[in-house]
Amino acid sequence: MTTASDPIDPVSDRRPPPGRPSRRRFWAMIAFAVLAFAAIAWSVGWVLLSIQLRASIDGWMDYRRSVGDRLTHGDRELDGFPLRIRFTYADVAWGRTDGQRDLMTATDRLVISARPWEPLTLKLDSPGPVTGSWQAPSMSVGLTAASADGEISFVPGALDDLALDLRQAVAVDRERRVIARAERLVVEADPSPTDDGSGLPATLQFFISADALQPTDLLTPNLPFEGPADGRIRASVRGPLPISLDPASLALWRDAGGVVDVEHLGLNWRPMDLTADGTLTLDGMMRPEGAASAEVRGLPAMIDRAVDRGLLAEDVATLLRLATAAFSRTGSEGGSPSVRAPLTVQDGRLAIGPFKILKVPSLVR
Secondary structure (H helix, E strand, O other), X not given: OOOOOOOOOHHHHOOOOOOOOOHHHHHHHHHHHHHHHHHHHHHHHHHHHHHHHHHHHHHHHHHHHHOOOEEEOOOEEEEOOOOOEEEEEEEEEEEEEEOOEEEEEEEEEEEEEEEOOEEEEEEEEEOOOEEEEEEEOOEEEEEEEEEEEEEEEEEOOEEEEEEEEEEEEEEEOOOOOEEEEEEEEEEEEEOOOXXXXXXXXXXXXXXXXXXXXXXXXXXXXXXXXXXXXXXXXXXXXXXXXXOOOOXXXXXXXXXXXXXXXXXXXXXXXXXXXXXXXXXXXEOOOOOEEEEEEEEEEOHHHHHHHHHHOOOOOHHHHHHHHHHHHHHOEEEOOEEEEEEEEEEEEEOOEEEEOOEEEEEOOOOOO
């Protein structure tokens, strides 16, 4: 039994008065309220950004239709919350008629997405087949890819960068005959490059690469190469870009000093390994024309194969072997000897030294 004179239990003094929350519970409630507010704010922001993105996509489609494009799609779905804003479009088709040329591309499913904190960077994904075609009176090329993805970046009011990645691509001619295959095709473009101060400013920079590219005999008959090829090209277009690929627009670009500066060209096609840089423009028939300086490895094996396939006479081949041996050099990093050789595009032919590799068609056929 305790009395008034008994000491008070010190532990009992620390207990909070009835009905008053502890300090820990108070801060837990504050943290929960902050998280709940952040979740609500993120949800509202996600909805607002999705509305803005949908309006931007619809506005771009309306603009393209207003300038003559044929652009259609089926149902559209929105998902991706909370870390992505993702629109999935069914049965997307785009086409444009430019004079006598008709361009078209289509896919069963196109996904356009963006991160809420990066609304000016759009990801594109087409998990199903993608088809495209270029049709003109004297030339028709179709392209099919098993799948594709890409990325489009914007700065306020303008396109900043574009990248497209196609996998298992197949090109066919007008009769649906396969003319080339590639395991992967990558295209990147910068429509607003910085001015390097070297004369006529660049108006477009682009990069194209092809992995395991296999042209058929319809495109490259009897060439002294075998197996698939890997190719890369990085270049800048100088001069005001033509508004279309009609002869008048291309002629205006060419006559205004328009050229394509090839900063790097790489081609590995057994037994040849080539790197080059140079300049291209258009001739009077609107065919690419220009010259470059190339470094070639594997030239002796190319000469032997050209003789075996009847592309070179034996006496010419003997002179080429002597010239190759005289001018070959071994790089600072070792490897097989290489030869500096001219790379030319003239009169509708692409040639490496004396070897005519490809026919180069007119861009306006």
